[in-house]
Amino acid sequence: MATMDIQSLPQALPNLHLSRRDMLRAAGFGLGAMGLGEMFAAPQTAAVSDKIADRFVPAPYAGQRIEGLLGDRMRVNLEGRLLHLDEVRVLKGFQQRPGEQDWIGEHAGKFLHAAANTWLYSGDERLKALMDLVATSLIAAQLPDGYLGTYPDEKRWTSWDVWVHKYDLLGLVSYHQATGNAPALDASRKIGDLLCRTFGTGPGQRDIIAAGTHVGMAATSVLEAMVNLYRFAGDHKYLDFCEYLVRSWSQPNGPKIIESLSATKSVFRTANAKAYEMMSNLVGLAELYRATGNPVYLQTVQTAWQDIATHHLYLSGTASSAEHFTDDGVLPAEESSSVGEGCATVTWLQLTWQLLRLTGEPQYAEQLEHTVYNALLGAQDPRNGDICYFTPLNGKKSPTPGINCCVSSEPRGISMIPQLAWGQRENGVAIVLYAPGHVSVDTRNGTIGIESRTNYPADGNVVLTVHPSKPARFPLSLRVPAWTAKYSATVGGQQYKGIPGQFLTIDREWKAGDEVHIDVDLTPRVVAGGSSYPWGVAIERGPQLLALEQSVNPAVKDLQASGPRTAEVKLADADPKQLKWRGSQAYKLDGVEAGKPRELVLVPFADAITYRVWMLKA
Ligand SMILES: [Zn+2]
Known part of the structure; x- marks a missing residue:
């Protein structure tokens, strides 16, 4: 895989703030107004229970470990990106209003969400100190009436102001959930109370649709954050207030999300087709379904998901060109097409994850794998954690370390990987992503440990060792990829065949070892x-989309004139070291360039730099 030497990373990266942070920590800044008890409190559980019980329950972050390709990329996300947050710049707009631009306030909350997940998984103390610093500073900037934006008083609730409060809430509630920090929940309540007072249909209240761009969808996407707040407060x-947000969609000036999706079944024909904002509203609607059980909400989310998966998804598992859904099957993939905004990739992942949790159905699990291995990891520079805003299928990637929406969103998606990989389903264990590592899953049949040994996706062999706390009968659900021609699992001398696109459920008496x-x-x-x-x-291998990478094909003059020589293809392993390739996977293909035979080398799209996914067909 595209691996990196973590030890050498700090020297390779500019803008290290660690020594200053270490000083802050030494001075006890990270503790701030919080007591030690709060610092080390256990993760919080919800104050109210949901109406709908999840059918797939992700394994908790703590106590699991993921190595291999996914583990390496999570490590890069921590070391290269999260620990390099420019906290002075993301906090300044709150401390000295107005901020430098309209949505500068979203980054603090996005960071807190990614950092809370990553800290729960890794226990990294440097990240904890930075997260405490950002949360404490953010809370300190809140005005007495609860306002926590970057706008001057006269511009309140214009442009992206509600949007910024959405990310304050998502970040602070995640931080509270991870650490038990009480001031973060208090600050969140104050934001929620202010929004409830400000917006509505009562006398003197403002119209939420008029308070945000993209037919009001930027503002109403605070829905997800408000359901979370309800759950914890x-x-x-x-x-x-959440039900008010959903009703506001149907106003004459609203995006009509439910009516339009019900009538047209098309995200392209709904509101202004802005991908990130629309999917953010749908993630909120999935949360609201979980909290209320209103079946219309689930149907709406599933209708949108199906339309995106069928008509609007690039082969890399993302959506949007120039940040909007395009017409059915129109998927321009060049650099000039502004393919797959990173924020859209992550929100698609979140939407899909919501549906996996709510339904337990395998098509959502399948899609998670596809998006993680391609669009999500493809937007991350494996050397240093820099992030691409757009990621073309043909062209050059342009990862950056700067401050923009996608550089803040992608680390959230990568931080979710442990929540996508495995969990509880039908009171047993479900394996969604195959990766080396281990996990403990709580079920009514006790705690079940799973140890996983594999080089997947480089090869297709996986050995799972099952460790139930006591011998017990329970189902082990193994996701059988839709793309595989053959899948088998052997246990106790018995072989089970999987049906592509389904879970293979092995329901038996399990004992330790x-x-x-597989x-x-x-x-x-x-x-x-x-x-x-x-x-x-294009050529896919396992869950990975492959790319014709220029740097490992120095003899190829014209990538665009190149492709496989035959309609059916075979790949042979190539040696990345010999090719001086940064990744650990490369494959030889019997190909042509401008009609002349030529051996071509393909690498995973997730590792590629300058490349073409769409090659000339034979
Ligand atoms: Zn973005």
Whole structure:
């Protein structure tokens, strides 16, 4: 895989703030107004229970470990990105209003969400100190009436002001949930109370739709954050406010999300088709379904998901060109097409994760793997954690360390990987992502430990060792990828065959040390270019999309004139070291360039730098 030497990373990266932070920590700044008891409090549980119980319950962050490709990329996310937050700049707009631009306030909350997840998983003390510093400073900037934005008084609730409060809430509630920090929940309540007072249909109240861009969707996407606040604060007025947000969509000036999706079944024909904002509202609607059980909410989310998955998804598992959904099957993939905003990738991942949790159905699990291995990791520079705003399928990646929406969103998506990988399903264990590592899953049959040994996705062999706290009968659900031609799992001398796109459920009596040997066929597949690339083909291997990478094909003069020589393809392993390639996977393909035979080398899209996914078909 595209690995890196973590030890050498600090020297390779500019803007290290660690020594200053270490001084702050030494001075006890991180503790601030909080007592030690709060600092070390256990993760918080919800104050109210949901109406709908999840059918897939992610394994807790603590106590699990993911190594291999996914583990390396999470480490890069921590070391290269999260620990390098420019906290002075992301906090300044709150401390000296107005901020330098309209949405500068979103970054503090986005960081807190990614950092809370990553700290729960890693226990990294440097990250904890930085997270405490950001949370404490953010809370200190809150005005007495609860306002925690970056706008001067006369500009309040214009442009992206509600949006910024959404990210304050998401960040502070995540931080509270992870650490038990009480001031973070108090500050969140004050924000929620201010929003409840300010917006509504009562006398003197403002219209939420008029308070945000993109047909009001930027403002109403505070829905997800308000459901979270309701869940942890327990005050019913927050839930009432969520129902107001959903009703506001139907106003004459609103985005009509429910009516439009019900009538057209099309995200492209709904509101202004802005991908990130619309999917953010749908993530909120999924949360509201969990809290209320209103079936219309789930149906709406599923309708949108199905339309995106069928008509609007790039082969890399992201959506949007120039930040908007395009018409059915129109998927321009060049650098000039502004492909797959990073924020849209992460919100698509969150939407899909919501549906996996709510339904336990395998098509959502399948999509999570696809988006993680391609669009999500493809937008991260594996050397230093820099992030691409857009990630073309043909062209050059342009990762940056700066401050923009996607540089703050992508680390949130990467921080979610342990929540996507495995969990409880039907009172047993479900494996969604195959990766080396271990996990403990709580079920009604006791705690079940799973140890996983594999080089996946480089090869398709996985050995799971099952460690139930006591011998017990329970189902082990193994996701069988939709793309595999052959999948088998062998345990206790018995072989089980998987059906592609389904869970293979092995329901038996398990005892400590039982081993499951899994064999997933990774035979490469050729994908047709569709209406946008009718002359093109792409090649996938296992969960990974491959790319014709310029730097490992120095003899190729014209990538665009190159492709496989035959309609069916075979790949042979190439040696990345010999190719001086930064990744750990590379494959030789019998190809052509401008009609002449030429050996081509493909690498995973997630590792590629200058490349083409769409090659000339044979
Ligand atoms: Zn973005």
